[in-house]
Amino acid sequence: CHGSAVRQQRKFPHDFVFGAATSSYQIEGAWNEDGKGENIFDYENHNNPTVIVDQSNGDVAADSYHNYKRDVEMMRELGLDAYRFSISWARILPTGFANEVNPAGIAYYNNLINEMLKYNIAPLVTIYHWDLPKTLYDLGGLLSPEFSDWFEDYARVVFENFGDRVKSFITFNEPREICIVTLMGTGSGAETAILNTTAVTTYTCAKNLVLAHAKAYKLYDQEFREKQGGQCGITISVNWFEAATESPEDKEAAELRRQGEWGLYAHPIFSAEGGFPTEITQKLLEDNAKQSYDRLCLPDFTEEEKVFVRGTADFFGVNHYTAYLVTAAKRVTDSPMPSIMDEFDNVMFPDDSWPAAASPWLTLAPNSIYNALSYLRNLYNDPIFYITENGWSTAKDRDLFDDDRVQYYRASMESLLNCLDDGIRLKGYMAWSLMDNFEWSAGYTQLFGLYHVNFSDPARTRTPKKSAFVYKHIIKNRYVDYEYEPETMTMTID
Numbered sequence: 001c002h003g004s005a006v007r008q009q010r011k012f013p014h015d016f017v018f019g020a021a022t023s024s025y026q027i028e029g030a031w032n033e034d035g036k037g038e039n040i041f042d043y044e045n046h047n048n049p050t051v052i053v054d055q056s057n058g059d060v061a062a063d064s065y066h067n068y069k070r071d072v073e074m075m076r077e078l079g080l081d082a083y084r085f086s087i088s089w090a091r092i093l094p095t096g097f098a099n100e101v102n103p104a105g106i107a108y109y110n111n112l113i114n115e116m117l118k119y120n121i122a123p124l125v126t127i128y129h130w131d132l133p134k135t136l137y138d139l140g141g142l143l144s145p146e147f148s149d150w151f152e153d154y155a156r157v158v159f160e161n162f163g164d165r166v167k168s169f170i171t172f173n174e175p176r177e178i179c180i181v182t183l184m185g186t187g188s189g190a191e192t193a194i195l196n197t198t199a200v201t202t203y204t205c206a207k208n209l210v211l212a213h214a215k216a217y218k219l220y221d222q223e224f225r226e227k228q229g230g231q232c233g234i235t236i237s238v239n240w241f242e243a244a245t246e247s248p249e250d251k252e253a254a255e256l257r258r259q260g261e262w263g264l265y266a267h268p269i270f271s272a273e274g275g276f277p278t279e280i281t282q283k284l285l286e287d288n289a290k291q292s293y294d295r296l297c298l299p300d301f302t303e304e305e306k307v308f309v310r311g312t313a314d315f316f317g318v319n320h321y322t323a324y325l326v327t328a329a330k331r332v333t334d335s336p337m338p339s340i341m342d343e344f345d346n347v348m349f350p351d352d353s354w355p356a357a358a359s360p361w362l363t364l365a366p367n368s369i370y371n372a373l374s375y376l377r378n379l380y381n382d383p384i385f386y387i388t389e390n391g392w393s394t395a396k397d398r399d400l401f402d403d404d405r406v407q408y409y410r411a412s413m414e415s416l417l418n419c420l421d422d423g424i425r426l427k428g429y430m431a432w433s434l435m436d437n438f439e440w441s442a443g444y445t446q447l448f449g450l451y452h453v454n455f456s457d458p459a460r461t462r463t464p465k466k467s468a469f470v471y472k473h474i475i476k477n478r479y480v481d482y483e484y485e486p487e488t489m490t491m492t493i494d
């Protein structure tokens, strides 16, 4: 009793932004409607369906292209301050290039934004959440030296059309995942081509992506900010990596893991000196020497490029899901070629005591938002943060009583409050996700929604889970009430 009274004194400030997030390919569907161009996931999932565990795809997904009014109604039910969604590049630029703008695509996002604004829900727009136009992939995608120009042209179309009403832009969602995990970099090691692309692509991609981000930021800063008055940042996935023991080897391994996972992308933008992190360049130099390369096998930034990129973010968007313990160990997959997958010489694993989600990579690690943000705050001189994703997966066919997700969100709230108590400049939090959606290679088998979506119903009916009621209660009251239970499972708009 005393405990809960103490907890209730820890309140979120009224201007703390609570929201939820989604991304275009994962929810929109309408993959070939109204003039949309083909993107890499349309192409890949149609031509290599076995890559997806249930052989599904995003052709229809949650059909948000036709259900956006219901989506906004859900935001109102939850009482969200903001909603983070992404723009499908090929929906507004079917050729990938800015020569041809698709009016139906622009209209879709205008309708969504206007519907949100009617109810004071602030749009947070991700410009790129992985769904690269196939046309641009064919020309080299993020590996092309032209990529940053294509992206700048696309970003201009986004700012011009939506920036009068959208005040927060995120250039990229998760550089690491774009360059290593998703199709772009072909960094999965699955390809059998003679060219060992993993050796080269991840670093080339990292550099091109960071340059593209910086160009879009400068474009906003120089041509749009004065008139539109918004902010522009980037979202990086930052899980927390803790040394498994106090040994110097494990500590070094954990630091290398952090720098390789997110420092590679954060350091050029947020550090005082710019460029790739020295931990990584040093390690690569050593490894490259052993691999008989006598030069650094990484397209480093020139001094001019370092200056160009440094400081190009008004905020640091963090997608945070989980933590791992890290121990120094030689990886068995060691490659004779340079590859970021093999540079770390460490093994990572969750603690046994951490509850596990439906996704094999996801556990509930204690206070990990605070651990990650306090580390970033010290490293990068106290930037403004938003948590742009955080959430929990359950298996398909689960009922609506998702107490494990409730437990996860409540733990996240405590960790956010720890950040605020410590003076970390954290301004908002987006739950992943507003609704169940296409979870990439896991298809529809791992679901993150606050709302259940019935994927076998043509209407894609959405139904709130217990976690939706709990999140709503937190947003409304600005504290975590551990005694709260929804009285019914019927939602209303307050």
Ligand code: GBH
Binding pocket: 023, 026, 173, 174, 177, 181, 237, 319, 321, 360, 361, 389, 432, 439, 440, 448
């Ligand atoms: C985010 O990535 C994405 O932004 C979002 O689109 C996605 O739906 C959400 O998380 C939930 O996954 O399959 O074991 O090889 C989070 C980072 C990186 C986590 C890739 C899953 C694959 C691990 N993700 N990782 S595994």
